[in-house]
Amino acid sequence: MIDFQSLYEALKSSSLKPWLKTLPRHIEQRVNVNVNGNFKNWLETLEQLPEIETRHYNLNHKEITIGDITDCSNIQQAQLKSGLQQLHPWRKGPYSLFDIHIDSEWRSDLKWNRLAPHITPLVGRQVLDVGCGNGYHCWRMAGADAQLVIGTDPSLLFLAQFHALKRYAPQVPVHLVPFKMEDLPDATAQFDSVFSMGVLYHRRSPIDHLLELRQALRPGGELILETLVVPSSYANLLVPRDRYAKMRNVWFIPDTQQLETWLQRCHFENIRVIDVSPTTIEEQRTTSWMQFESLPDFLATNNIQTTIEGYPAPLRAIVIANRNGLRKSC
Numbered sequence: 001m002i003d004f005q006s007l008y009e010a011l012k013s014s015s016l017k018p019w020l021k022t023l024p025r026h027i028e029q030r031v032n033v034n035v036n037g038n039f040k041n042w043l044e045t046l047e048q049l050p051e052i053e054t055r056h057y058n059l060n061h062k063e064i065t066i067g068d069i070t071d072c073s074n075i076q077q078a079q080l081k082s083g084l085q086q087l088h089p090w091r092k093g094p095y096s097l098f099d100i101h102i103d104s105e106w107r108s109d110l111k112w113n114r115l116a117p118h119i120t121p122l123v124g125r126q127v128l129d130v131g132c133g134n135g136y137h138c139w140r141m142a143g144a145d146a147q148l149v150i151g152t153d154p155s156l157l158f159l160a161q162f163h164a165l166k167r168y169a170p171q172v173p174v175h176l177v178p179f180k181m182e183d184l185p186d187a188t189a190q191f192d193s194v195f196s197m198g199v200l201y202h203r204r205s206p207i208d209h210l211l212e213l214r215q216a217l218r219p220g221g222e223l224i225l226e227t228l229v230v231p232s233s234y235a236n237l238l239v240p241r242d243r244y245a246k247m248r249n250v251w252f253i254p255d256t257q258q259l260e261t262w263l264q265r266c267h268f269e270n271i272r273v274i275d276v277s278p279t280t281i282e283e284q285r286t287t288s289w290m291q292f293e294s295l296p297d298f299l300a301t302n303n304i305q306t307t308i309e310g311y312p313a314p315l316r317a318i319v320i321a322n323r324n325g326l327r328k329s330c
């Protein structure tokens with residue numbers, strides 16, 4: 001059983017206190033009722049992780065580092081490693097847990113490095129990370145001294161991976177809620193910074209997603225949006241006929257100008273594209289902690305400039321914008 005008590009305590013003393021009226025019941029239904037299949041196995045894995053007291057952690061390192069070998073015995077480390085391996089595949093990271101190095105599919109630190117110099121410092125801010133995966137960037141946000149970080153992601157595997165770490169750093173003000181953003185309680189104007197990274201192209205209605213993000217921000221609050229884009233020389237919008245880079249659930253890939261127009265239409269202001277970078281096989285690849293296919297398998301065999309379907313290879317933009325403080329709706 002996953003314990004959400006520290007989330008509820010954090011909500012109690014924040015402006016998100018009204019969430020407590022419905023959230024505990026919804027979480028209970030999601031994670032504690034009809035537990036079966038893989039999720040049951042992951043919960044058993046979490047329960048069998050060894051008790052270890054953490055003396056050191058570092059959330060500002062490329063590997064989120066919690067504990068080291070001086071905190072535990074070799075036997076405990078081996079037990080922990082075996083448990084973490086049962087939570088395969090580790091898509092986001094890297095992490096170092098008591099000197100076990102989780103080399104995830106994605107080097108998520110590289111995305112963080114691209115955005116970190118451009119965002120408003122997170123010190124003391126209430127932050128929402130939509131589609132947070134297993135929470136890698138949430139830990140980095142806590143490392144940047146955010147007051148409270150709420151990540152939201154519907155994947156129960158990512159929830160289990162997050163709690164495998166969180167149990168060894170319970171005091172860090174970072175929490176994962178196992179829902180799609182659309183299924184969160186009303187978050188109108190509650191967050192100082194909202195991140196949406198790698199989510200927009202998965203949404204069938206990207207404008208609705210931008211409006212949801214805007215609504216979660218307080219007036220003047222900052223959106224950090226990261227998504228796939230196409231080069232303007234290719235098109236101003238790609239709607240893949242079927243799969244894109246073998247993914248079934250990719251709907252809209254705009255160019256950066258189209259993306260800026262969408263944000264303007266949703267009454268964001270101060271819109272700036274701070275980075276456009278191709279995804280490299282250094283950033284996304286198969287590892288011993290994620291043994292399935294990865295980027296090299298999604299690209300054309302003889303031309304890494306195109307996906308296996310013949311579309312432009314993954315190119316990702318980071319855009320920062322502010323919620324317009326004057327208008328109330330779109």
Ligand SMILES: C[S@@+](CC[C@H](N)C(=O)[O-])C[C@H]1O[C@@H](n2cnc3c(N)ncnc32)[C@H](O)[C@@H]1O
Nearest residue numbers: 130131132133152153154155180181197198199
């Ligand atoms: C490509 S991953 C990005 C993870 C992380 N944000 C990053 O940038 O590395 C997209 C994540 O969004 C989640 N997701 C998809 N639709 C979502 C929605 N409607 N609300 C919240 N999360 C969603 C998926 O479960 C997945 O973990």
